[in-house]
Amino acid sequence: MKDIDIEDLLRNSKPVVKDDPTFLLETRRRMRDVEGIKDEVDRQRGYGRTVLLITLIIGMVTGIMVAATLLLFPMDSVFAFIGEWKLYLALAAAIVVVVITIFGRDRSFLVLNKLLVFPHSKTTMEEYLTD
Amino acid sequence: MTEERFIDLVRVEQEPLRRFLLVLCDGDSALADDIAQNALVRAYVASGSFRSLSKFRTWLFRIAYNCYIDNRRRRSLVTVPIDDDEARNLRAEDSTDSSFRYQKLHQALERLPEKEKVAIILFYFENHSVKEISSILDIPAGTVKYHLSSGRNRLKKIVADERY
Numbered sequence: 001m002k003d004i005d006i007e008d009l010l011r012n013s014k015p016v017v018k019d020d021p022t023f024l025l026e027t028r029r030r031m032r033d034v035e036g037i038k039d040e041v042d043r044q045r046g047y048g049r050t051v052l053l054i055t056l057i058i059g060m061v062t063g064i065m066v067a068a069t070l071l072l073f074p075m076d077s078v079f080a081f082i083g084e085w086k087l088y089l090a091l092a093a094a095i096v097v098v099v100i101t102i103f104g105r106d107r108s109f110l111v112l113n114k115l116l117v118f119p120h121s122k123t124t125m126e127e128y129l130t131d
Numbered sequence: 132m133t134e135e136r137f138i139d140l141v142r143v144e145q146e147p148l149r150r151f152l153l154v155l156c157d158g159d160s161a162l163a164d165d166i167a168q169n170a171l172v173r174a175y176v177a178s179g180s181f182r183s184l185s186k187f188r189t190w191l192f193r194i195a196y197n198c199y200i201d202n203r204r205r206r207s208l209v210t211v212p213i214d215d216d217e218a219r220n221l222r223a224e225d226s227t228d229s230s231f232r233y234q235k236l237h238q239a240l241e242r243l244p245e246k247e248k249v250a251i252i253l254f255y256f257e258n259h260s261v262k263e264i265s266s267i268l269d270i271p272a273g274t275v276k277y278h279l280s281s282g283r284n285r286l287k288k289i290v291a292d293e294r295y
Contacts (some may be wrong), residue, residue: 005287006283006286007235007255007283009290010236010251010255010256010286011255013236013237014150014255014256015150015154015158015237015256017146017149017150017153017160018160020164023145023149023164023167024138024141024142024145025170026168027138027141027167027168027171027172028134030168030171030172030176031137031171031172032171033172034172034175034176037176038175038176038178041176041179042179044194045179045180073240073242095212099212100193104231
């Protein structure tokens with residue numbers, strides 16, 4: 001049997017799906033059941049975008065400030081300034097936030113949201129589904 | 132995406148989607164429709180992330196295929212082995228579209244390896260391009276071409292052996 005035969009056979013054997021008017025009705029019913037989850041997912045996605053934008057702005061401002069400091073002050077005074085422990089702490093915190101933002105992706109926003117803003121919010125899809 | 136807009140798109144795509152899953156589920160229309168509905172709900176929840184980078188149809192088929200894989204994995208965890216006669220009776224009476232099931236070509240399709248079967252169904256029954264199949268199955272286009280060629284040869288052999 002040649003290739004063209006099996007191809008013709010396949011093209012002419014497309015199965016017929018029985019028309020089922022209840023299919024879309026049932027689909028709509030299931031969609032309404034998960035409407036709350038969809039709203040929450042959309043809200044979290046919007047929140048994630050906002051946090052990403054804020055992180056970007058903070059990064060740019062910090063960069064500009066560091067550049068300005070290096071240009072305006074002699075290096076000796078800059079080293080003396082960052083020698084203070086509080087600045088080290090702030091730098092460490094900034095690095096942690098950047099690392100979590102980069103590697104944690106969307107999940108990190110949910111966790112940060114839970115830790116810092118809404119302690120009772122959910123961080124996994126399983127929590128939404130089992131709620 | 133609003134519910135109405137989503138339903139409008141689904142109205143157009145429901146038939147090819149149900150047909151695709153019907154063949155994947157070896158003619159079990161109840162199971163195919165259940166998976167199709169789960170896929171549509173999953174697509175609706177994720178519709179906010181749909182950016183029209185791919186066609187809605189390709190995106191929907193990809194979700195449906197993933198739902199089918201999830202369902203098969205779940206069933207394989209809970210399946211209790213039963214003898215062949217019992218299985219045949221169950222399928223024929225309860226959930227099998229017999230007019231479809233007993234066509235020899237479709238029986239031959241059931242014997243193909245998973246990826247070859249899916250590639251053949253999408254290419255010949257649903258008229259998807261190789262690029263679209265590559266996106267749905269998340270494999271390179273060259274691999275899709277290989278599966279199509281290998282699937283055709285295997286089908287040809289099975290059909291010839293059974294003196295179709």
